[in-house]
Amino acid sequence: MDQIENLTSSIRDFxxxxxxxxxHTPKNLAMAIAGEAGExxxxxxxxxxxxxxxxxxxxxxxxxxxxxxxxxxxxxxxLADVLGVNVAQAVLEKMEINEGRF
Amino acid sequence: MDQIENLTSSIRDFxxxxxxxxxHTPKNLAMAIAGEAGExxxxxxxxxxxxxxxxxxxxxxxxxxxxxxxxxxxxxxxLADVLGVNVAQAVLEKMEINEGRF
Amino acid sequence: MDQIENLTSSIRDFxxxxxxxxxHTPKNLAMAIAGEAGExxxxxxxxxxxxxxxxxxxxxxxxxxxxxxxxxxxxxxxLADVLGVNVAQAVLEKMEINEGRF
Amino acid sequence: MDQIENLTSSIRDFxxxxxxxxxHTPKNLAMAIAGEAGExxxxxxxxxxxxxxxxxxxxxxxxxxxxxxxxxxxxxxxLADVLGVNVAQAVLEKMEINEGRF
Numbered sequence: 496m497d498q499i500e501n502l503t504s505s506i507r508d509f510x511x512x513x514x515x516x517x518x519h520t521p522k523n524l525a526m527a528i529a530g531e532a533g534e535x536x537x538x539x540x541x542x543x544x545x546x547x548x549x550x551x552x553x554x555x556x557x558x559x560x561x562x563x564x565x566x567x568x569x570x571x572x573x574l575a576d577v578l579g580v581n582v583a584q585a586v587l588e589k590m591e592i593n594e595g596r597f
Numbered sequence: 598m599d600q601i602e603n604l605t606s607s608i609r610d611f612x613x614x615x616x617x618x619x620x621h622t623p624k625n626l627a628m629a630i631a632g633e634a635g636e637x638x639x640x641x642x643x644x645x646x647x648x649x650x651x652x653x654x655x656x657x658x659x660x661x662x663x664x665x666x667x668x669x670x671x672x673x674x675x676l677a678d679v680l681g682v683n684v685a686q687a688v689l690e691k692m693e694i695n696e697g698r699f
Numbered sequence: 700m701d702q703i704e705n706l707t708s709s710i711r712d713f714x715x716x717x718x719x720x721x722x723h724t725p726k727n728l729a730m731a732i733a734g735e736a737g738e739x740x741x742x743x744x745x746x747x748x749x750x751x752x753x754x755x756x757x758x759x760x761x762x763x764x765x766x767x768x769x770x771x772x773x774x775x776x777x778l779a780d781v782l783g784v785n786v787a788q789a790v791l792e793k794m795e796i797n798e799g800r801f
Numbered sequence: 802m803d804q805i806e807n808l809t810s811s812i813r814d815f816x817x818x819x820x821x822x823x824x825h826t827p828k829n830l831a832m833a834i835a836g837e838a839g840e841x842x843x844x845x846x847x848x849x850x851x852x853x854x855x856x857x858x859x860x861x862x863x864x865x866x867x868x869x870x871x872x873x874x875x876x877x878x879x880l881a882d883v884l885g886v887n888v889a890q891a892v893l894e895k896m897e898i899n900e901g902r903f
Contacts, residue, residue, distance in 0.1 A: 498600040502688055509692060513699055518847050521662075522641040522649035526726075526846040528669065529733040532634035533839010536740070539624040540832040541824050543748065547624035549680045560623075561682050565691035567630065567673055568684055571666065578651045580663050582670055586604055589667035590611060597615055620745050624832075628744040631835040635737010638842070642730040643722050645850065702804040706892055713896060717903055725866075726845040726853035732873065736838035743828040751828035753884045764827075765886050769895035771834065771877055772888055775870065782855045784867050786874055790808055793871035794815060801819055 499583055503572045510573065524574040531566040538563055601685055605674045612675065626676040633672060637665040703787055707776045714777065728778040735774060739767040805889055809878045816879065830880040837876060841869040 496504065510516055538560050539547050549557060575582045598606065612618055640662050641649050651659060677684045700708065714720055742764050743751050753761060779786045802810065816822055844866050845853050855863060881888045 498685060502685060505689075505692060509695065520646040520649050521651070522644055522646045522730075523846055525638045525641045525649075526730055526733070526842050529634045529638040529730070529737070530839045530843030530846055532631045532669070532737075533733070533836045533842070536627045536631040536832050536839070537836030539627040540829055540836055542624055544622040544624045547622050547627075549623070557680070557682075560680065561687045562691050562694070564673065564677055564680075564682055564684065565687040567634070567669070568688050569691060571669055571673065572688075575666055578659070578662065578666075580659075580666055582666065583600060583604060585663045585667040586670050586674075587607075589664050589671060590607060592664070593611065625744055628740050628828075628832055628835070631832070631839070632737045632741030632744055635734045635740070635835070635838075638730050638737070639734030642727055642734055702889060706889060709893075709896060713899065724850040724853050725855070726848055726850045729842045729845045729853075733838045733842040736835045736873070740831045740835040743831045746828055748826040748828045751826050751831075753827070761884070761886075764884065765891045766895050766898070768877065768881055768884075768886055768888065769891040771838070771873070772892050773895060775873055775877065776892075779870055782863070782866065782870075784863075784870055786870065787804060787808060789867045789871040790874050790878075791811075793868050793875060794811060796868070797815065 497583070499572065503576045503582075506569055506573050507576055519573060519577055521574060521578055524570055524577065527570045528567060528574065531563065531570060535560070535563040535567055599685070601674065605678045608671055608675050609678055621675060621679055623676060623680055626672055626679065629672045630669060630676065633665065633668040637662070637669055640665055701787070703776065707780045707786075710773055710777050711780055723777060723781055725778060725782055728774055728781065731774045732771060732778065735767065735770040739764070739771055742767055803889070805878065809882045809888075812875055812879050813882055825879060825883055827880060827884055830876055830883065833876045834873060834880065837869065837872040841866070841873055844869055 510519055538556070545551065552560070572582065574580075575585070612621055640658070647653065654662070674684065676682075677687070714723055742760070749755065756764070776786065778784075779789070816825055844862070851857065858866070878888065880886075881891070
């Protein structure tokens with residue numbers, strides 16, 4: 496199992512053990528991603544672009560941001576999982592499209 | 598190099614080759630994630646929860662969703678990269694916190 | 700009828716005339732707001748804070764932003780409508796809470 | 802002054818009195834809208850479409866949603882204000898465009 500499959504499998508087990516599978520429809524997970532992405536954006540909203548660099552952030556702020564990144568990532572892996580999407584392949588495919596565009 | 602580092606490295610090179618590093622401040626990338634998460638949510642907004650399952654989606658719709666997932670993922674790996682955050686470790690740490698909470 | 704009720708009423712009629720009321724559950728409308736807010740954020744993602752000021756934006760860009768603001772506003776009035784929330788009163792109440800906090 | 806101008810004027814004074822004008826660039830406000838829209842979406846993420854209707858929501862939940870709607874609205878009026886956009890006119894213009902499309 497590769498690294499992303501591994502993480503995805505842990506997230507799947509976490510949901511299964513709490514009987515949360517019924518809540519994890521693609522629609523609900525896409526909504527959860529939007530919610531977490533909003534919280535991640537909120538961490539940066541009053542910072543200047545320069546002030547958002549890691550060497551300008553306090554340890555506490557960086558820790559909060561790190562956990563918000565994790566929240567988005569967990570729901571993104573979970574959404575891909577319930578849809579049967581291979582995230583790594585999708586990223587590579589999208590980058591090839593972008594290569595052609597830019 | 599593990600799988601996520603590998604993808605992150607390709608994304609970094611893509612940005613570097615286009616001289617986009619100056620645009621990729623953490624603030625801007627967090628904003629891009631919110632934008633892409635909004636587009637991903639929009640794919641599902643008028644579907645019923647049941648209708649959002651992969652066996653109910655047309656091939657074309659699923660393909661669109663797959664590329665929207667990739668867009669969020671690319672910017673999320675990129676944000677973690679510029680902040681020096683290890684996404685896999687952050688996910689595992691957040692899941693441990695969640696284990697304690699739920 | 701006050702100005703916001705007036706706009707809300709036009710939006711309600713628009714939905715009714717297209718038989719879209721069944722799609723306009725609060726959940727779906729909240730998702731649509733997140734989607735439109737993401738598109739609005741995307742308009743600004745690569746701009747500097749200074750470059751986002753109206754005197755720095757092209758007429759075309761400002762027109763696009765204006766219509767994205769309208770999209771968020773239309774769904775926000777519609778959500779408030781289906782929930783029976785008076786937006787103006789909610790704004791005043793929230794500002795009073797903020798007065799106490801800041 | 803009409804109702805929306807009135808609310809916008811109160812929001813402007815609130816920001817001015819706290820010397821927050823320097824933070825209220827269009828870019829930052831668009832980010833704040835995305836953040837608040839994410840929080841609003843989060844209120845609905847695990848509900849069924851039917852369960853999101855106002856008669857199914859607890860008084861407490863509806864109160865939380867009401868204040869999240871207010872948060873999005875406050876930043877949306879503020880963004881329109883700093884950009885010199887008339888929200889009511891923008892809504893009417895967008896609805897005319899939509900009339901032609903649907």
